[in-house]
Amino acid sequence: MITIGNLAVFLALIAAVYSIGASVYGGLKRRGDFIASGEHAAYTCHAMVVIATIVLLRALITHDFSIKYVASYTSSTLPLRFSIAALWGGMEGSLLFWALILTSMSSLVIFQNRERNRILMPFVTATCMTVGAFFLALLNTETPPFAQLAFVPTEGSDLNPLLQNYWMQIHPPALYLGYVTWTVPFGFAIAALATGRLDDLWIRTSRRWSLAAWFFLCCGNILGARWAYEVLGWGGYWAWDPVENAAFMPLLTGTAYLHSVMIQERKDMLKVWNMTLIILTFCLTIFGTFLTRSGVISSVHSFTQSGLGPYFLAFLAAVILGSTILTIRRLPELRPKHQLDSMLSRESAFLFNNLLLVGIAFATFWGTIFPVLSEWARGVKITVGPPFFNRVNAPLAIGLLFLMGVGPLIAWRRSSVDKLLKTFMTPTLIGIGVGVAAFFAGMRDVSAVLVVSFSSFVLYTIAYEFHRGATARVTMASQNYLAAMASLFTRNQRRYGGYVVHLGVVFIFIGVAMSSIYRVEEMHTVELGESFSIGPYTLRYDDIQDRSDDHMARMIATLTVFENGEEISQISPEKRFYRKPEQPATEVDFRTTWRDDLYVILGTIDPGKTATFQAYINPLVVWLWIGGLVIVLGTGICILPTRSARERERAREATIARNQERA
Amino acid sequence: MSTTFNRFSGAVAAVALALFSLSCAPEAPNTQKGIEASLSCQCGCGLTVQTCNHLQCSFAIPVREDITKSLRNGEPGVEIIARYAEEYGEKVLSAPVREGFNLLAWYGPYVALFIAGIVVVLVIRRWTPERITAEAAKSEDPGQTGDHAISSDNRDRLREELEKYEP
Numbered sequence: 001m002i003t004i005g006n007l008a009v010f011l012a013l014i015a016a017v018y019s020i021g022a023s024v025y026g027g028l029k030r031r032g033d034f035i036a037s038g039e040h041a042a043y044t045c046h047a048m049v050v051i052a053t054i055v056l057l058r059a060l061i062t063h064d065f066s067i068k069y070v071a072s073y074t075s076s077t078l079p080l081r082f083s084i085a086a087l088w089g090g091m092e093g094s095l096l097f098w099a100l101i102l103t104s105m106s107s108l109v110i111f112q113n114r115e116r117n118r119i120l121m122p123f124v125t126a127t128c129m130t131v132g133a134f135f136l137a138l139l140n141t142e143t144p145p146f147a148q149l150a151f152v153p154t155e156g157s158d159l160n161p162l163l164q165n166y167w168m169q170i171h172p173p174a175l176y177l178g179y180v181t182w183t184v185p186f187g188f189a190i191a192a193l194a195t196g197r198l199d200d201l202w203i204r205t206s207r208r209w210s211l212a213a214w215f216f217l218c219c220g221n222i223l224g225a226r227w228a229y230e231v232l233g234w235g236g237y238w239a240w241d242p243v244e245n246a247a248f249m250p251l252l253t254g255t256a257y258l259h260s261v262m263i264q265e266r267k268d269m270l271k272v273w274n275m276t277l278i279i280l281t282f283c284l285t286i287f288g289t290f291l292t293r294s295g296v297i298s299s300v301h302s303f304t305q306s307g308l309g310p311y312f313l314a315f316l317a318a319v320i321l322g323s324t325i326l327t328i329r330r331l332p333e334l335r336p337k338h339q340l341d342s343m344l345s346r347e348s349a350f351l352f353n354n355l356l357l358v359g360i361a362f363a364t365f366w367g368t369i370f371p372v373l374s375e376w377a378r379g380v381k382i383t384v385g386p387p388f389f390n391r392v393n394a395p396l397a398i399g400l401l402f403l404m405g406v407g408p409l410i411a412w413r414r415s416s417v418d419k420l421l422k423t424f425m426t427p428t429l430i431g432i433g434v435g436v437a438a439f440f441a442g443m444r445d446v447s448a449v450l451v452v453s454f455s456s457f458v459l460y461t462i463a464y465e466f467h468r469g470a471t472a473r474v475t476m477a478s479q480n481y482l483a484a485m486a487s488l489f490t491r492n493q494r495r496y497g498g499y500v501v502h503l504g505v506v507f508i509f510i511g512v513a514m515s516s517i518y519r520v521e522e523m524h525t526v527e528l529g530e531s532f533s534i535g536p537y538t539l540r541y542d543d544i545q546d547r548s549d550d551h552m553a554r555m556i557a558t559l560t561v562f563e564n565g566e567e568i569s570q571i572s573p574e575k576r577f578y579r580k581p582e583q584p585a586t587e588v589d590f591r592t593t594w595r596d597d598l599y600v601i602l603g604t605i606d607p608g609k610t611a612t613f614q615a616y617i618n619p620l621v622v623w624l625w626i627g628g629l630v631i632v633l634g635t636g637i638c639i640l641p642t643r644s645a646r647e648r649e650r651a652r653e654a655t656i657a658r659n660q661e662r663a
Numbered sequence: 664m665s666t667t668f669n670r671f672s673g674a675v676a677a678v679a680l681a682l683f684s685l686s687c688a689p690e691a692p693n694t695q696k697g698i699e700a701s702l703s704c705q706c707g708c709g710l711t712v713q714t715c716n717h718l719q720c721s722f723a724i725p726v727r728e729d730i731t732k733s734l735r736n737g738e739p740g741v742e743i744i745a746r747y748a749e750e751y752g753e754k755v756l757s758a759p760v761r762e763g764f765n766l767l768a769w770y771g772p773y774v775a776l777f778i779a780g781i782v783v784v785l786v787i788r789r790w791t792p793e794r795i796t797a798e799a800a801k802s803e804d805p806g807q808t809g810d811h812a813i814s815s816d817n818r819d820r821l822r823e824e825l826e827k828y829e830p
Binding site: 232233234235236239241269336339340341342343348351352355356358359362363366367370373374377378380381382383384385386387388391392396586601603604 | 700701703709710711714715716719752753754755756757758759764765767768769771772773775776779780783786787788790791
């Protein structure tokens, strides 16, 4: 089986390299046979990677410890679900998993466009396969997943205990899907540059791919935050760790891209900017991979240090150089053909939204790499931690929240100061009113008041937009109000799905701001039967149980929670000691309500006597997760094809075909 | 045109200044939490002393106790932090001190953003028809005015009607 795995990885590389050559030659010479051959090679590459993945999965599940990777990341007592998750738990497996997703996406996009976009497709194939070839080259040389040990150990080293959590089964795949899917829109951008088809065709064709990439990246970030919240046990969910930052940055530039392409579609403007954003987003996905695998910057999420850093850096440099040369070569054709109608317009608001999004991405990038710069320039090691990122990014994020309310209300094309004053009067008064009310209710933190105030401003604008749209539908289609409201999602899914996403983002702002600013934390050491209080809650330490098995030793404490003297629930935080690797871990427990989370960690235990508990109250943190779900819903609305969208798409394609025939 | 532009630029500058001043708001490192958050834990967790998740951490726990004792003894937060910086070096601070080379870290993003903001305003100004119309008027070429021949009232009415049917 190992030979099959090795052979599959090797053949996948050969197929990818051939696909690049055939696709580029076919694309340049307009040779259909070479283009088809390049696409078949891409399918072959995918098939080979699937075979290699199946072989590695089989080895992981059957605990074939003769393979170094399996011995390093599993053990015979590791549950099946974590044995499968070990595929992305280590360096070699994660790179193979990356290649699997990438080749799957490549096959999907090639199949999807087998009869469409035939001029662009050879270069899309070549771009995807170039990225694939890079990863496959690493798998064939530096990080072979099927490397064998000189002897077969009787037991493996097991998966890192922090990764033995169900979030680990979904967070990395979601994040990888997000990272990798950006390759497809990037491929279309490169294809547009290579062929000179610089209208909005490449944007429209890759729109769903961009949305999907954004969706997965967003899910990856939120699931990662949830994983940190449940597993890392420090009461928070985001620590501005370099690897978290690496996942956050492409999300920001990707969001900027999704907004600015609307201007290109409407006005045929910002072509250079959109190219820059998609190239930047793709480069940041590679930068994220570089960060986790190079060991250049220390991070709790990093894989073991390896010599992959220079390869990733070289690849990144090649991508930046190649894309920049292509863009510069096409600059005359990328110049805007139209003008903005007015400075006061939604287009302008989008430009400022882009400015802030890219600004936050830059500030995050700057803070992430600054320790390296400092060491290089001054020879002094410094730490750039959460206080820096919170202080620098919070004001920009608040500005962004404000713009999220401005965008929908300001008209496309042109507005006027008088009209703006009229339109913004009500939401501004609501925002100010809520801010003042929050202040008098005891909220004294400026950032918190601003978030609450701007959030209510944005919520009003979203509600107003839905109401306005529904009212127009009632007039035009004689529908009742509710049916009209529902029809908005099918008739203009992109716009109204986008508003739902905005709603989710507002919830996230509220959850993050309130849980970070007004968090309460206390540590108590109590005897069995004793109680301690935190905020409105009283917790009684009732029991401690030993539930050890072959895989780990477990001590589970039981606390009864009271509020205003009434028993409301039980909380059972636990302490674990994994037998392989010999490592302690905490398993927090928390009680969630709309108002707050009561979050408890079990610390030191003296069985039968005392136990130490760290308890937190995280106000409104549930809204962060609800916001994530709302974003999923909103993006789903934007992506899923509806009948009317399909009809519009068909009509558009027919028009393009007619125009091409005439030409 | 210039009035709108000035108002617009003024508003943008005011918002930018307000955001910038928020980031410059002074820290309050005289509380237990504030000081803990200012110090980076050295146990390898990558978190601050305040958020270190190791309940038996050999660094964070003694430091927390020391901060409590020092504050009780009336030692100012700034001095407590300085004492740790002297003992462990700058890496123990969870954010760079605002001096010398580190100013680049704090103000670099805002300077970049400010310059980018000016570029955006100039680009918008360059792309707006007021300027184009003004240039066209200067050259007295009526052909370049295009649809701006429609009166502003009619244009507004047309836009309002179109917006009504946008959904």
